[in-house]
Amino acid sequence: MFEVVASQLVTVEATLGDPGAARRRFETLDGIAVLPTNSNLDSIANEIIKRRMMPANAMSDALPVAATKRDLR
Structure with a gap:
């Protein structure tokens, strides 16, 4: 779902x-x-950019990616 x-x-x-x-x-x-957004999400988004998983100018796209989660049970 x-x-x-x-x-x-x-x-x-x-x-x-x-x-x-x-x-x-x-x-x-x-x-x-x-x-929701918070400093933790900002840190994760910055890490996504830092690791070049997304372009440096894609912070607006990295934030929603940072906010996603998976249930890994």
């Missing part, structure tokens, strides 16, 4: 640009869980 989530950055980016398009984007996000 999958859960659709968005990062806080996505919610900010959704409000940018053309006001009509921004409103539609923001409405699309209604009801979608927003991933």
Whole structure:
């Protein structure tokens, strides 16, 4: 089963640009869980970038990756 989530950055980016398009984007996000952020996630995202698992300019993409988790039982 999958859960659709968005990062806080996505919610900010959704409000940018053309006001009509921004409103539609923001409405699309209604009801979608927003991933929490904290310094631990920032550290993990920085490590992803440091290890070149993602490009240096991809911090906005590394944060949601850092927030994912797996149940490894």
